[in-house]
Amino acid sequence: MLKANGKKYAAELIGTMVLVFMGCGSAVFLGAATGGGHLAVALAFGLSIVAMAYVIGNVSGCHINPAVSLAAWLDKRIKLVDFCGYVVSQVIGAIAGAGLLWLVSDIAGVDHTGALGTNAVANAGGIGGAFLVEVILTFIFVLVILGVTADKNKGSVAGIVIGLSLTFVHIVGIPLTGTSVNPARSIGPAIFAGGQALTDLWVFIAAPLVGAALAVLVYKVVKDKAVAK
Numbered sequence: 001m002l003k004a005n006g007k008k009y010a011a012e013l014i015g016t017m018v019l020v021f022m023g024c025g026s027a028v029f030l031g032a033a034t035g036g037g038h039l040a041v042a043l044a045f046g047l048s049i050v051a052m053a054y055v056i057g058n059v060s061g062c063h064i065n066p067a068v069s070l071a072a073w074l075d076k077r078i079k080l081v082d083f084c085g086y087v088v089s090q091v092i093g094a095i096a097g098a099g100l101l102w103l104v105s106d107i108a109g110v111d112h113t114g115a116l117g118t119n120a121v122a123n124a125g126g127i128g129g130a131f132l133v134e135v136i137l138t139f140i141f142v143l144v145i146l147g148v149t150a151d152k153n154k155g156s157v158a159g160i161v162i163g164l165s166l167t168f169v170h171i172v173g174i175p176l177t178g179t180s181v182n183p184a185r186s187i188g189p190a191i192f193a194g195g196q197a198l199t200d201l202w203v204f205i206a207a208p209l210v211g212a213a214l215a216v217l218v219y220k221v222v223k224d225k226a227v228a229k
Contacts, residue, residue: 009085011056013093015064020097020188022048024117027178028105031112038174045179046167053159061149062159065182066090067212071142074216087184094188102192116189117178118197119204124176127200131207137169138181138211139218146219180204181211 026044031037053062061078063069066087073083098116105111121130144165148158166181173179180186186204190197 008060009089011060012089015052016090016093017097019048020094027117042167042170046163050163067208071212090184094184098188115193118189118193119178119180130177133176134207135211137173138208139215142212142215
C-alpha cells in the first residue's frame, strides 16, 4: 500500500513540475502580450496536461492540480489520505518546477512576464473580479474533467479532452488573471517572484477550490437527474 501510494504521489509531483515549468515557461520566454503569444501559452498548458495524462494517468489519474484532487475527493473517487498526499506532492512539484524555471530564466536573462509567470488581479478589476474569473474558469474545467473521466470508455481520449479544456480556459483567462485554475501552479512561481504575487496568492488558492466544489455540486445534480431518467 505504501509503495503504491508513493508511486502515485511521485507521479503527481513530476506531473505538476512539468506543468509549471512548461506552462509558466512559455509565458516567461515567449510572452503573452500578442495574440500569438497568448495562444502559445494556452497551448503549452494544455499540451502539458495531454502529455502527462498519457505518462502518469494510469498511475495517479494525473490530477496535478489541488482543485482537481478536491473534486475527486468530494465525488468520492479518492480517499482523504490520497487527497492530502496528492496536494502535498503537487505543491512540492510546483515549487520544483518554478525553481527550475527561475534558474533557467536567470541564466538566460529572459522573463517577459517580469514575475515568473505568476497570476495577478489587476487586469480583472481587482480581487473581486479575479476571484470571480477564477471560480468560473475552474468550474468549467473541473466539470469537464468529472464528466469525461466518469465514463471508462472515454479513457483513451480523456487526456486530450482535458488538455483542450485547459487550453480554452487559458485563452479566456490569460488577459485577465494569467489563469490559475490550479492552486499549486500559482504557489510555485509566487514563492520565487515574491512581492505582489505573494500578496494576491490567496485569491488563486481559494477561488479554484471554490470553483471545483461548485463543479462537484452541479455534476452531482446533473448525474442524479440522468440516472433518474
